[in-house]
Amino acid sequence: MKRFAVKTQFITVSLFSLGLVLSSPTQANNALPDIGGNAFSTLTPDKEKQLGDVMMRQTKGQLPMVYDPLMDEYLNAMGNQMVAKAQDVKFPFRFYWVNDKNINAFATLGGNIVSHTGTLAVSDSESEFASVIAHEISHVTQRHIARSVEARSENGPLTMAGILGSILLATVNPEAGMAGIMASQGLAQQSAINFTRSNEQEADRIGIQLMADAGYDPYAVPEFFNKLAEKSRFANTQLAFLYTHPLSQSRVADSRLRAEQFPKRFVADSQDYTLVKARVLARYHYQTKDAQSYFLRKLAEPGGNTKANQYGLALTYFDDKQVEKAEQIINKLRQQEPDNLFYIDAYTDILLAQGKAEQAMSMLEQQYLLKPNNQVITLNYANAAIQGKAHRLAVHLLRNLLYYRNDIFLAYEMLADTYKAMEDYARYYEARADLYYQMAVYPKAIDDLNEALNHVGKNNTLENRRIEAKKKQWQTELNRLKRL
Template sequence: MTLRNGVLVAALAGLLALPVVRADTGNLPNLGEDSRQGLTPTQERLIGEAAMLEIRRSGDMLDDAELTDYINQIGRRLVEANGSNIPFTFFIVRDGSINAFALPGGFVGVFTGLIATTQHESELAAVMAHEISHVTQHHLARMIDSQRMTPWITLAALGLAILAAHGGAGDIGVAAAAGTSGYLIQRQLDFTYAYEQEADRIGMQTLLASGFDPYAMPTFFGRMQKANRLLEFSAPEFLRTHPVTYRRIAEAEDRLADVRYKQVLDSADYLYLRERAIVLQSDDLKATVQRYRSTLAEKRYLNLGAHLYGLAFAQARVGDYDNAWQTLLRVREVYGKPESHPVLEYLAGSIRLEQQKYDDALTLFRDAERHFPASRALIYGEVDALTRARRYDEALAAIQTAGVMDAALYQRQAKIYEATGQAQRQHMAQGEYYAFQHEYTAAIEQFQIAQRQPGADFYQLSGIDARLKELQVLVADRKELRAQ
C-alpha cells in the first residue's frame, strides 16, 4: 500500500511511536510448524483483524463484489490444494503497485496493479500461492515472535507496520515511520531469503496441485526481475518486499525439471476482471476510455472481448451509458455463448440501473441469477434495482432469500429500513454490518441505539440483549488476548 492518504500517514506516525524491544534478528526460529512458540492461532487472527481494520479505515480497500468474489474463488482453490485449515480471507487493494501481501491469521491482500500486470491467470495464482504459503508457514507470526515484540500493546501499530513493510509503502509512508520504533518494525518484518525460498517451494506445490500452470511462477518472477534491471530505482513494489534473485528463479525452474509442460487456458473471469481492475485503479477515466479506443483501433490487444468489456466498463464509469450499452452489445457478440457471462450481465444491469430503467435492470439481474446463482454481485444488483425503484418490501424479501448474509447485504438492509422509517431494525442491521467487519465496539453502539428505540416488544428486546452479550464477549476476549 502506498499510504498516500494523509490521514493514514498521520495515524501511522502516531501509532508506530510505541515501545518495541529489539531482539537479535540473526537468530530466527527454524523453519517448520514446531517453530511457532509464542503466538497462538487466535492471536495470529487477532493481529490480522487489527491490520484489516486499519486497511478498511484508510479507504484503500476496494469494495467491488465481482473482483472480491473472483479473488476469493482463486484463493479457495489454492488453499484447498495447499491442504490448510486456516480460514483465509482475500481482499483487493486499489493501488497500481505490482504487489500482494499476507497478514497473520489468513488475510491476503492483492493489489489491482498486480492483477492488471499479470499476463495470464496462472501468474496471478502463482503470486497468491506464494502469499498463502507465507501464512500457512506462519512466517510473519514467527518473525513477530522472534523480535520479542509486545503485540497486544502495539497491536494497531503492528498492523500498520505490516502494511507499510509488505504493502509496498512509498517514501511518504517510510518518512512518516522514520525516527520511531515503528520504523524498526518495518525493517524487522522484511522476509528473509529462507522464508521466501520456503514460500516459493510450497507455492509451487500448491500451483501443481490446484491445476494452474506452475511454470507461471518463474516466468512472472523473471519478468519482474527484468523490470527491476530496466527501472532500477523505480522497481515494482513486489520486488522491494519480495526480493527476486536469479537464484530464486533458477530454483523455481529446477523444481519443474521433471514436470511436463501443459498449457492452462485463462478463464473468461480472469480476462474480463483484469480489465475491470485496470479501470477501477484509474485516476483519469476519460484518458482510460481514449486508451481503449486507440488500442482497439490499432488492434493492440490480447483478447478482443475482454478489451471491449474494459471499454464498456470505463464508458459506464464516466457516465456515458448509451455508448457503454452499445459497446457491451459488441462484447456479447464476441463472447458468442448463449448463456452469456455473469460479469457481462452485471454490467448490463448496472447500466440500465444508472439510466433509471429499473424494470429493465431488474429483469436483467433476475434472469442472470437463474443462470449464475453463485454470483453475489447479481444478488446485490437485484436488491439495488428494487431499492432504487422504491419497492422496499420486495427488496427486503430478495435479501431474505439471498441465502448467506454478508456485510454488503446487511448494509443494504440498513438503508432500506432507514428509508422506511424502521429505526430499530436499521440500527440492528447496521450493527451486524459492523460485526462482519470486526468493528465490535461500533456494532455494540448500534445495538444499544436499537435497544433504546420506542415500540419494541419483549421478543425484539430479548434478541437485542442476546446479541449485545455475544458482542461484549468478543470485545472482552480481544482485551484479554491483548493483555497476555
C-alpha cells in the same frame, strides 16, 4: 450499479457498478485492543485465526479496500482452487482487493490474503497473477507470519495494533514500513533480512508446487520475477512488492530451476481472468478517458478484438455517460453469453441509468432463481429493487445473502441505506453497527446498537432482547481479545 457516492456520518464510499472502494484512514476510536507479548509466545492456530479475523476487519477501515462482487468471486475462486491443493491448511482462507496501482500483495494472520489491483493490472497471464497469490498462501500454510510474530514477542512487548500498523505502513510506504517493523521490535537488521529471505525461498518453493497442482504454469514465476526486476531497474524507487518480498538473483535463479522440474505446456487464461483484468484497467487502474483510449487501441491491434477488450470499452463508455454506446456492445456480448455475470452486471447498470428499474428487476429475478446465493446477482437485484422503490424486496434479498455469508460489506451498506429510506431507524442503526463491527470498531458498533435500542421502543420486548444479546456478544468478544 451506477457510480454514485454514499455518505453517512461515519463513512464515505464510492461505488462503481457493484464495486465499492472504501477509504477511511482516520476513523475515530478504531484502535485495536492492546495485546501483550506473552499472548504471542504460544500462537495456536485457533488464536491465530481469532487475531487474523479482527486484524483483517481493522484493515478494512484503514486501506482503500475494493468491494466489487465480480472481482471478489474471481479472486476467492482462484485462491481457494490453490488452497485445495495445499497441505497444512488449518483454517478457511479469504482473499481481498486493495485499490492500489502499485504491485504488491500481503498475507495476515489467519488465512487472510490481500492483493493490490495493480498486481493483476500488470500481469500478462493468469498464471503470473496466480504465482503471487500462491506465494502468499504458502506464507500462511508454512506459518511464516505466526512464527515471525512469536519471534518478535520474545524481544519485548508486542501489540496487535503495532503489528497492524507496520503491515499497513509497509503497504502504503514499504520502505518506511519495513523500517517501522524493525525499529518497533528492536531487531537487528541483518537477522531480520535473513529470516525474510529464508521465508521467501520456502514460499517460492511451496507456491510453485501449488500452482502446478492447481493447473497453472509454474514457468510464470521466473517470468514474473524478471518483469519485476526490469520494472524496478528503470523506476526511481524500488517497487513496493520488492520491499516486502526481497528479490535476489539467487532467488530468481532458484525459481527458474524449480519451474524446470515441471514439463512445459500451454496454459490458457480463463475468460474470467481476462474480464476481471479489463474491469480493473477500466475502473481502478486508469482514468476513464485514458482507459477508453487504451481499449480502443487494443481493439484495433491484430487479434485484439476480444470479448474482454469489448467489455472494458463498454465500461469506459458507461462511466463516461455514453450509455447508448455501452448498451450496443453489452447487448452483442449478451447475445453470445446471456448468463455471463460480467455482462449481466453491466446491463443492469445500463437499464438503471435509463430509468428501467422494473425491466432490470425482471431480468434479475430469473437469474436469482437459478443462483439464489450468488452475490453478484443478489446485489444487482437488490440495487435494482432499491432504485425501483421496492424496499421490502431489497431487504429480503440482502438479509438472505447475509444469512448465507455474513461478511459482505456492501450488503450491510445497502441494507443501511434501504432501512433509512424506509424510515426504519432501529434497523438502520443496527445495520450501521454491523458495518462498524465489520471494521472491528467495537465502541462505535456498540454505540449504534444503543441508538437502535432507543428507536425500538420499550414495548417491543423481543427486539430489545435480541439487540441486547448482540451487544453483550460483541462486548464479550472485545473483552476476550483484550485477554489474549
